[in-house]
Amino acid sequence: MLPSLDPGSDRAVFRQIADHLREAIKRGDLREGEKLPSEAALMKHYGVARGTVRQALQLLQSEGVAAAEHGRGVFVRPRPPVRRLASDRFARRHRERGQAAFMAESEASGRRPSVDMLTVTQAAPPLDIAERLKLDEGTATVVRRRRYLHDGHPVEVATSYLPADIATGTKIGEPDPGPGGIYARLEELGHRLDHFDEQIEARMPTAEESRVLALASGVPVFHLIRTAYDTDGRPVEVCDTVMAADSFVLSYTLPAS
Incomplete structure (x- = not known):
């Protein structure tokens, strides 16, 4: 009442x-x-x-x-399934089991993960991405774009940029990079991953983002930019990701010292 x-x-x-x-x-x-x-x-x-x-x-x-x-x-409005974005989602143990991060976390939460709208091209990245990769403006990268879904519902779109001198002519440049995803292939190529830097902001979506993610009116997005570094300190990938904010919980374990 x-x-x-x-x-x-x-x-x-x-x-x-x-x-x-x-x-x-x-x-x-x-x-x-x-x-x-x-x-x-x-x-x-x-x-x-x-x-x-x-x-x-x-x-x-x-x-x-x-x-x-x-x-x-x-x-x-029904709430979409929530996926916990945890601090260990890129742990090597997932790659060693042949699982990319999204697939591993989704299956652990009991969801049915899938990927569509996948394209792989070569192009010069936006200037801010080139700077993160420490590349000169106009330098070619392998660009992987895809949309991720949970139980058929879109939850995020991601674009990865990898230096062409690393990725060209490898499985990274193919639609299916194989078990463990592109991070497993990078390590097989000798670029053992050392750490990731992430920058996250919350904002309202663009009209195109709302369309692709099938967002209800008023639902914001998380905009996450992640840079992967190898043990030599070289940035080997930048991933630009837009996530439906009502589909995620950000959950991190942080050291106290």
């Missing part, structure tokens, strides 16, 4: 209505996939105009809490 409006509150009426519905969802009174009360029902309950109710429902949609289905109403 939704509470009544607080006439003494300085919070706008449509925001109070949105608050009540949001809390009902959090409590489990309204479950994933369940239809929210109709506009008419909310108008009657709160004694407000249709425009006020629509403002409340639109606010929930902009937050990614609810989704409208044409001709059917507004529903509690």
